[in-house]
Amino acid sequence: MNPELQGRVFPPTPPYLVGREKVREFARAVFATNPINHDVDAARAAGHADVVAPPTFAVVVQESTLAQLLAEPDAGIDFTRVVHGDQRFTFSRPIVAGDELVATLTVSSVKTLGAHSMVTAESAIADATGEHVVTAISTLVVRGDE
């Protein structure tokens, strides 16, 4: 992997509009049964503008930034050798249906451990007003030849 990737900031992704049915679909897929994930009235009663996405929904928005990283011509990342090492989400506020989200990827670290490389990718996700919503941080391990 190219060590010069460290510190690189990618262009913001096109806006992702969070749909109510997408939130419900994702919630069903992760066994989220809380009414606030599914029912608009329950979400509003709890003080939210619309149904609240499960915490890991941010990965759907983050995904396009990881695609940017893997497609970077000089990155030297063979995606067939990529293993997901760590994942973290740090929220300023939850994602709710109706949000229009833009993600900006920064490669925060590139390390080599023997034959393997590790890249840490931080995707800062902001809403239409530019306010921070959540940062999704992935560490990807790229297996080298043993």
Add this chain to the structure above:
Amino acid sequence: MPAATPDFDALAVGDVVAERTFALTRDSLVRYAGASGDFNPIHYRDDVAASVGLPGVLAHGMLTMGLAVQPVVDWAGDPARVVDYQVRFTRPVVVDPESGAELTVSAKVGQLDAEAGAARIDLTVSFEGATVLGKAQVRVVLR
């Protein structure tokens, strides 16, 4: 109706606040693939999984991460109370085409931050008697 918020002052480090078992099937993996957009075929095709040396079709790591936090969400009463969530993927979950895979989640208080009214909940997620996530920590704000 949404559950009541747990009483922060009644919590102690080491308390088990939630436990749950999840039965994963191949259907669960296809559903998660569609919902998340992660169509890597190692999560639904035995031949592709075998060709890259895997012991079988694996659950998406992000599916395991996604479901493991749900007992905490239900205990806290609102998904918005989760302000930070991290895991390390340490062991794959092989999902048998017939019998599926059973995951158990136990959520325990790891640390209490009285100033912020926040708890760090540590998750133990097990499959076939071994843990599949490391450093699985959820920060939950309870007031």
